[in-house]
Amino acid sequence: MAMEGSTLLCVPLVAKTVEQMAADMAAAKAAGADLVEIRVDHLSTFRPREDLEFLLKGRPLPAIVTYRPKWEGGEYEGDDNRRFEALRIAMDLGAEYVDIELKVAEEFVRLISGKKPENFKLIVSSHNYQSTPSSEELGSLVARIQAVGADIVKIVTTAVDIVDVTRMLQVIVHCQEKQVPVIGLVMGERGMIFRLLCPKFGGYLTFGSLDVGKESAPGQPTISDLLNVYNIRKITADTKVYGIIGKPVGHSKGPILHNAAFKSVGLNAVYVPLLVDDLANFLSAYSSPDFAGFSCTIPHKEAAVRCCDEVDPIAKSIGAVNTIIRRPADGKLVGYNTDYIGAISAIEDGIRGSRAKDAAVSPLAGKLFVVIGAGGAGKALAYGAKEKGARIVIANRTYERARELANLIGGRALTLAELESFHPEEGMILANTTSIGMHPNVIDTPLSKQALRSYAVVFDAVYTPKVTRLLREAEESGAAVVSGLEMFIRQAMGQFELFTGLAAPESLMRNIISRL
Template sequence: MATLLCAPLVAKTVDQMVREMAVAKGLGADLVEIRLDHLSVFRPREDLELLLKGRPLPVLITYRPKWEGGQYEGDDTRRFEALRLAMELGAEYVDIELKVAEEFIKFLSGGKPDHCKLIVSSHNYESTPTSDDLGNLVARIQAVGADIVKIAAVGVDITDVARMFQVIVHCQERQVPMIGLIMGERGLISRLLCPKFGGYLTFGSLDAGKESAPGQPTLTDLLNVYNIKNLRPDTKVVGIIGKPVGHSKSPVLHNAAFQSVGFNAVYVPFLVDDLPSFLKVYSSPDFAGFSCTIPHKEAAVVCCDEVDPIAKAIGAVNTIVKRPSDGKLIGYNTDYVGAISAIEDGIRGSRVKDSSISPLAGKLFVVIGAGGAGKALAYGAKEKGARVIIANRTYERARELASLIGAEALTLAQLENFRPEDGMILANTTSIGMHPKVDESPIPKHALGSYAVVFDAVYTPKVTRLLREAEESGATIVSGLEMFIRQAMGQFELFTGLPAPESLFREIVAKNSS
């Protein structure tokens, strides 16, 4: 059975819930969850009749108590009566908590109607149980008479999700319908990949701010970005590894590109704290490749079984591909070509391009940051014949990179008064100025007067404070979006073995940038 897409309704009034049911249907939901505990006033028979009469979609009725993460603070008898009434009025699903499930089933006395499926749920708002404990929990939920098992837990680490996937797959093999979700940003993939692993349903909110649990994506994103209705057990999983990762436009870009060429894969965000642990846990062939961003690019070099010579020379990997023949992890760096070519084209402008001589040759090229992206730009500029300076908040890190590639080192503070010559190039590779801290800049405006070209690897927002002030100071600016597009095209080709659809990439980025 295909995974169902459920829209939770958490409005304060019945009238609003009725309106939102129609919205959910229009957006593509398969059913709605009516959260009775969110209603500011609830009159059981009158309101349930309004909600259930002429409903455009099947409904799941939930009346969640405070002790299980809901809003209801009264006694259980009133809840039980409302849930029984919902069954009698035709609700397709009713959710009851494991803690009181036996008591509720006894309360029904004559049993539940055949048309209604009973979801018995367990929520853990502190952590995700061990594999054994999850298995035991499934058995306990089944034993009380559940038609559908539901377990939701908070993800402390993204590897917690793998345990939930294993339990869902095991339940599917035994034909036990199960909803298994990990709450919070680290658990997002549990919601996005439900159809691949056989989850009974997943939740998508009507809009941002209308979630019924932490970490819920919107219906629109599930359907339009992640193409959830077309995910199958054989769909490959690719994604971006980072911390933070929620700002990334990569899922929008790669998923649209995969669909355009008919490549059976989905691209998801992985909020990863510990890269070696993540790669070890998600080692199955299902997880076919990864983009690597801050702060994991350098660690990825050590984690890969083989590293492309350029990525090894740079000391940073931004793309990992799992080789199908033996499952080995192969590391590459597409930042290098993406950033350097974007800066070169920014310098050339509309002039005739002579690819034999780089416009970087002989120029003084200042790199802010000594992390993975900083290494890629420093290496690339050096290869093109530029004289390179590394500036970093921590001088030791700057000096290490400088000695590695034959450059000079400065602290970020020293950069404020660094003006040895005019016509220099500046490249920021740190996250300073990234959304939401858009008012920050790695160096003050008064220090920008000697630069002819300023590049910022940050692309959210498209025009950072650094770029805005550089342009006001008379410099040519190059947005991080150019690097993003070009490195992403390189990644796409590594993931798929197909040429990247450049016009589509540029169209999507233009549509989704601000």
């Protein structure tokens, strides 16, 4: 049972057979779960007394038994009487919890009236697969669920925007203050932050699937990620929150890297993925000092310049921010750019063929440096290469964007189509800063193999996959290649130092990246 101030980790069991469910229950115990949810509606055949006896007898973990109907997002299509009877049997067989939907809770509460075992808890749940209601509506929903006789309130909503999550966080905090046990969940990728931060705000439990593909709801992380990537057992009310703001963010290796780095220096902090549609709205909604800093990726780097209270002069010149710090003294947001140092130093070392950092003259000096993309990362690379004495060409799908950046930086503009036949000299350097070729679109490439012959060095900011089609074909064409992973690790080290004021654990971070 939940201890004061702790959040339980629950693994949903969604197998089609009771034998597989029993095996999954043992696996959940081994994986570190506190309890399981037995989703009997997922069983292809279900004999209530026999199967529940088999699953509950000698179970290795406490269990929630749920028989979710189709009309509340489950698999069961029969009548409620059979369902109620199965849940009553589960209660009689010693299940610690039964979950019943608010719509039919009154009827079920009448059925079990006076028969509840001493340690049994009834979870009354409400699921909204469309949206997250207003704070007022959520508050009245809590009251209705309590009034019907719930021991534990369960409210599940869907995040249309990451800002929706703040309303559910308020509900959890309010219930915590009133000592009302509440399970709150926000479905979908935009709701992931809620699942990860449950222990910080006092949620009764959070769900983690046994494996990818065994989720019981959209946006559910695995228990392995909750424990090993996010170190969820260490998250408390005082934990500082950092994260990566982007769209998409699911591909980011940032959480693996930064959480391990935080752990290695003993910092009480967690780094989470933040799927953000509108940056200004997000920063306004998550304005608490606990949200201490953010990495900023595509497509928000330029908007971040406008959203920060202060911007570092280099980031301002570039016109893009990839790191936002909430200054502890006054809560103001300060923007920086670590992309530029990360990428340029990686390309320089790629040219030198080693990690020597102290050459007086940059190997970029005098070289023709072609940047594909005119967004935040494109600006950072163009600015950085220009500073090192390179001659700059900007190529972009839309010529207007290319010309805008070329004028700003003092360079030439081309369309991507024109770049195909652009080879004024040998030994050029190419840097792709767009998301072309990023997983899952791994067969895409910004430039044909034939056009790559004029380049001595090719850099790709995309690092999922590690070797993109662009890098593979550049290498086959005889160019030296520099992976986006190298830029990623260097800019991440810069971010870590801004986040913490401590030197980044470079060898640890490189070791993690090499294993990804």
